[in-house]
Amino acid sequence: MNLILSKVMPSPLDVQLQLAYALENTGAFLMADRWKILLLRPNGAMDLIWQTTDEDIAYKWRGFFDDRLADPVYDEIRQLTNGFRLLPKEDYQRMEASGLFKKASTLPLLYEVHDGAWIAFAGKKISVIKWEEGHASEHAITKTKGKDPICRALHPHQNLIVYGTNHGELFAQPFDRNGFGKTIKIIELPNTCYQIAFSGDGTRLFVGGLGYIKMFEYDGKSFSEIASISSALRSFELAEDYLVLNKGMHGIDVIKVTDKLQRIDSMDLPFSIDKMLSLGPQRTFLLTSGSTNEWALLNW
Helix, strand or coil, X not given: CCCEEEEEEECCCCCCCCEEEEECCCCEEEEECCCEEEEECCCCCEEEEEECCCHHHHXXXXXXXXXXXXXXXXXXXXXXXXXXXXXXXXXXXXXXXXXXXXXXXXXXXXXXXXXXXXXXXXXXXEEEEEEECCEEEEEEEEECCCCCEEEEEECCXXXXXXXXXXXXXXXXXXXXXXXXXXXXXXXXCCCCEEEEEECCCCCEEEEEECCEEEEEEECCCCEEEEEEEECCCCEEEEECXXXXXXXXXXXXXXXXXXXXXXXXXXXXXXXXXXXXXXXXXXXXXXXXXXXXXXXXXXXX
């Protein structure tokens, strides 16, 4: 992998982004604040797809299922990189008006999982949600183990959630439409867990946190650590046989993934990186900086 810094540009949006997604089918990054929604192409061209100057409209933003996001665009962002899938817009709107949602002390994060089931996360609670006869209910509930969970991923083929805590504990939680299985503690990590991702075939698990990246092998029943490296880290992206590490103020590292993790390249950037997004088919990364409100495009 040969990284090339192709473009650095001032952001046309506020520092506080409302949306930031990679649309692989469209071949563009979807970026939005309260005032504008635009598509950023890999060559740096931008297509404005929605705009308002009315403050009342701008501050009625309802999140990713807001009506100002066209249905075809929303349908493309539904599949998340952590394996979960956003619900159809109309289901979020129904849930928003439901008694379950209105009575919640902590607003739940609600996703679709395998076989069309719904899972909700609220603090240390995970629920299987069922919608029957016009009402939403928590069909099954479990509490997460350890300290507060701050990141999670869904196995690409199994009903299995892996979550990490702010104290560096890593757990696996099996489930189905009717309830939850026994929670499995995978490992005690060196520090806070920032991000979790499965390989496309589900046989490997990548976990990144404060000062480390770890790789686990998964045989369908248990996890075994097979490689680890120390590194500054904010986030990472999987790109073919590579891990690309966002190291914040320390730039980018490229890690070759085989049966071990090998650092093969690095790049310094003109700003500290906050978000990193990847367009795999277009071989392009987008980096954003909150400190300078700039964007950078990397090709590989």
